[in-house]
Amino acid sequence: MTDRAQPTSPADDGRAAPPPAAGLAPPAPVHLRVTSEPAEIAGVRKAAEAYATAAGFDDAAVAEIGLVVNEAMANVIRHAYGNAPGRPIEFDADLTPDADPTLRLRLRDWGTGRMPGRGRGYIPGVPGGLGLVCLREMTNGVEYEPQPGGGMLLTLTKRRGRR
Amino acid sequence: MSDVRTATALVPAARTEGDALVMAVRGEIDLHNSPELRTELLDLLAKYSPKRLVLNLREVPYMDSSAIAVLVEALQKVRKAGGKVLLTDLQPRVKSLLDIARLGSIFVLCTDEAEAMGK
Numbered sequence: 001m002t003d004r005a006q007p008t009s010p011a012d013d014g015r016a017a018p019p020p021a022a023g024l025a026p027p028a029p030v031h032l033r034v035t036s037e038p039a040e041i042a043g044v045r046k047a048a049e050a051y052a053t054a055a056g057f058d059d060a061a062v063a064e065i066g067l068v069v070n071e072a073m074a075n076v077i078r079h080a081y082g083n084a085p086g087r088p089i090e091f092d093a094d095l096t097p098d099a100d101p102t103l104r105l106r107l108r109d110w111g112t113g114r115m116p117g118r119g120r121g122y123i124p125g126v127p128g129g130l131g132l133v134c135l136r137e138m139t140n141g142v143e144y145e146p147q148p149g150g151g152m153l154l155t156l157t158k159r160r161g162r163r
Numbered sequence: 164m165s166d167v168r169t170a171t172a173l174v175p176a177a178r179t180e181g182d183a184l185v186m187a188v189r190g191e192i193d194l195h196n197s198p199e200l201r202t203e204l205l206d207l208l209a210k211y212s213p214k215r216l217v218l219n220l221r222e223v224p225y226m227d228s229s230a231i232a233v234l235v236e237a238l239q240k241v242r243k244a245g246g247k248v249l250l251t252d253l254q255p256r257v258k259s260l261l262d263i264a265r266l267g268s269i270f271v272l273c274t275d276e277a278e279a280m281g282k
Contacts, residue, residue: 038195041227045193063256070227074194124265125239127232134228137263 026101027054029094036077036087036109044091045070048105051093055103057160064138065103065158071131072107072154080111080152087111102140103158110151115144167211171203182246184213185276189222192230201233208237214246217279221252231264238270247271249279 030051034040049066057065073089081087090108095101122129135142141157167177167184173196177186184207192200208216216237238248249271253261261267273279 038193041193041195042191060259063259066225067227067256067260070193074227074229077194122264125235125269127235130228130231130264134260134263 026095027051030092032091034089034091035085036081036089037085038074038077040089041070041073041077044073044089047091048093052103052158055095055101055160057103057158061158061160064134065105068135068138068156069105069107071134072105072156075116075131076107076109076111076152076154079114079116080109082112100160103160105156105158107154107156108147108151110147110149113146113150113152115146167207169203170206171199173200174203174207177207179211179213180280182214183217183280184208184211184215185217185219185280187219187222191225192223193225193227194229197227197229197233200230201236204233204237205240208240212244213241214244215279215282216241216246216248217251217273217276218248219251219276220254220257223257224254225256226260228260228264231260231266234270235266249273249282251276251279 030047032044032047034044045066048069049062052062052065069091076089077083088110092106094104096104116132119129122133135156139156139158141155143155145153145155147153164178164180167179169175169177173188173190173192174186175189177184179185186207188200190196218234234248241248251273252275253272261270261272271279271282273282
């Protein structure tokens with residue numbers, strides 16, 4: 001038996017490794033760079049949903065993950081960039097390297113860097129404010145970090161199986 | 164009953180029936196196309212001033228908070244005229260957003276158009 005006959009890694013024979021059994025290996029992290037147009041929201045949302053599905057989240061959680069990414073993108077477009085088109089937004093999705101991995105969704109913009117205000121809050125039956133309610137209620141963590149060079153990094157976290 | 168001409172694929176069909184304006188809405192709705200839905204909805208409300216606005220959401224698998232804001236704006240206009248807004252055929256993702264938004268008792272939620280027309 002030689003190393004050549006028994007490759008120990010994909011690099012040994014240039015072929016991709018067979019896909020691991022579900023739940024054993026995390027899906028490859030997602031990195032997207034888009035611009036600040038509302039037309040970009042659906043694509044980023046669907047990439048987040050596909051990643052969450054591959055990471056083993058159930059349908060209800062996947063739906064929440066898609067919605068919070070949508071709402072976070074919309075906030076960047078409307079508030080961080082004041083609806084100006086063509087400005088950069090980076091989206092990353094990955095899993096923390098723990099025994100019970102947490103989904104981490106990150107959205108980076110180069111906008112005003114202002115923390116989202118609470119405003120008057122959300123009032124049912126009055127338009128506005130619902131996006132932030134979704135972020136808060138559908139994730140396990142919402143963290144805004146103003147970036148040294150300008151703009152904001154938003155990190156949303158979500159655990160599997162529980163709120 | 165009479166058919167109403169609509170100006171966007173998001174609202175493929177609309178009709179008036181008694182004091183009701185019944186509209187079918189179609190598609191995934193987010194910040195990209197919710198302004199188009201808003202224009203159409205407010206145009207038709209201004210034109211017909213219905214006592215009941217019935218929105219059939221059977222073909223809306225997804226909406227975000229900007230779409231909810233459009234529905235709420237329509238609700239405010241209809242209510243100001245003493246009317247109500249009925250939503251029918253809610254798909255699971257739309258229903259859960261309405262729940263989070265605590266709007267389940269502000270709109271009248273119906274299984275289908277037949278139920279809405281009986282209210």
